[in-house]
Amino acid sequence: LAPMIELSRTEDGSNKNGAFAKDVADGLSQKQKHLPSRYFYDGKGSQLFQQIMDLPEYYLTRAEFEVLTDNQEAMVQHFAHEGFFHMIDLGAGDALKTKILIRQLTKQQSSFDYVPVDISGDAMKQLTKSLQEEMPEVGVQAVVGEYFKALQWLQQNKSERKVVLFLGSNIGNFEMKESVEFLCSMRSYLGAGDKLLMGVDLRKDPDTILNAYDDAAGITAEFNLNLLHRINRELGGEFDVDQFQHYAMYNPLEGVMRSFLISLKEQDVYIRDTGRTFHFDAWEAIHTENSHKYFIEQVKELGQQCGFKIETVFYDSRRGFADVLFTT
Numbered sequence: 183l184a185p186m187i188e189l190s191r192t193e194d195g196s197n198k199n200g201a202f203a204k205d206v207a208d209g210l211s212q213k214q215k216h217l218p219s220r221y222f223y224d225g226k227g228s229q230l231f232q233q234i235m236d237l238p239e240y241y242l243t244r245a246e247f248e249v250l251t252d253n254q255e256a257m258v259q260h261f262a263h264e265g266f267f268h269m270i271d272l273g274a275g276d277a278l279k280t281k282i283l284i285r286q287l288t289k290q291q292s293s294f295d296y297v298p299v300d301i302s303g304d305a306m307k308q309l310t311k312s313l314q315e316e317m318p319e320v321g322v323q324a325v326v327g328e329y330f331k332a333l334q335w336l337q338q339n340k341s342e343r344k345v346v347l348f349l350g351s352n353i354g355n356f357e358m359k360e361s362v363e364f365l366c367s368m369r370s371y372l373g374a375g376d377k378l379l380m381g382v383d384l385r386k387d388p389d390t391i392l393n394a395y396d397d398a399a400g401i402t403a404e405f406n407l408n409l410l411h412r413i414n415r416e417l418g419g420e421f422d423v424d425q426f427q428h429y430a431m432y433n434p435l436e437g438v439m440r441s442f443l444i445s446l447k448e449q450d451v452y453i454r455d456t457g458r459t460f461h462f463d464a465w466e467a468i469h470t471e472n473s474h475k476y477f478i479e480q481v482k483e484l485g486q487q488c489g490f491k492i493e494t495v496f497y498d499s500r501r502g503f504a505d506v507l508f509t510t
């Protein structure tokens with residue numbers, strides 16, 4: 183198997199020296215409580231996210247699958263110039279969507295290697311294995327870590343040609359300011375002619391958006407609540423998870439979908455590894471996630487602020503999702 187770059191963080195995004203405990207303690211001691219959404223993706227959370235992607239309400243994955251399927255030849259034409267390049271896939275997961283492009287690149291006999299980056303070590307092991315089986319000719323260099331590890335990798339390979347994939351509207355989890363910071367530091371590690379293909383969920387009927395994050399089967403609720411289960415499992419937390427409820431709301435002015443966990447009663451929760459007890463008032467909220475929805479003009483401006491130019495915008499047939507191809 184291709185060498186796996188093992189980084190300081192453990193495979194599921196937690197950290198041996200207590201970054202998870204620290205982030206939880208910090209988030210829960212704020213006046214407005216919050217927990218970072220990157221901690222959703224432990225084994226159980228990744229499994230629940232797989233289920234979310236199959237939900238009838240969660241249109242994002244299908245929409246982007248359609249965009250990539252329908253435009254694979256054009257996309258690959260843009261990527262593959264003369265000579266070798268690295269294709270870096272941020273938050274690759276099972277890479278079901280990326281495989282469309284990898285197959286097409288292989289078909290065109292492009293010279294490239296594939297660098298999937300994900301906080302789930304399990305996902306990266308499985309992906310490396312499945313690519314070995316399906317397309318043994320493709321070199322795979324999986325990186326286990328958070329996005330900053332991907333930035334480090336880009337920095338270390340600065341002089342080589344690169345195509346970065348940032349699919350799935352994962353950019354939408356950042357605060358606006360953070361997304362600019364992230365794209366600008368990414369841009370600083372790219373060279374002339376390098377590309378960024380970024381998936382963005384677009385503005386649409388607010389009810390369609392809301393339903394995608396508040397599905398009838400309750401899988402998204404389970405996904406959100408799993409964060410408390412994870413704190414119990416990994417940090418010795420004593421959350422009575424039944425005493426919290428998932429709440430999702432969409433703000434159509436800002437274009438932000440926000441998810442919360444609401445305390446159903448006044449309660450105190452001890453979390454062993456933080457050495458602290460946290461107080462919750464009845465109906466107090468913990469903010470757990472933002473998912474931004476964009477006008478294409480905003481995406482253009484976002485790129486522009488960091489020196490990216492739009493080369494092409496690929497839309498799905500409903501114009502509800504776009505994969506934007508930027509160049510430097």
Ligand code: AVJ
Pocket residue numbers: 234242350351352354355394395402405471472473
């Ligand atoms: C994987 C971050 C794109 O925000 O739509 C799905 C995560 N959260 N349902 C998103 C998610 C609730 C998802 N991203």
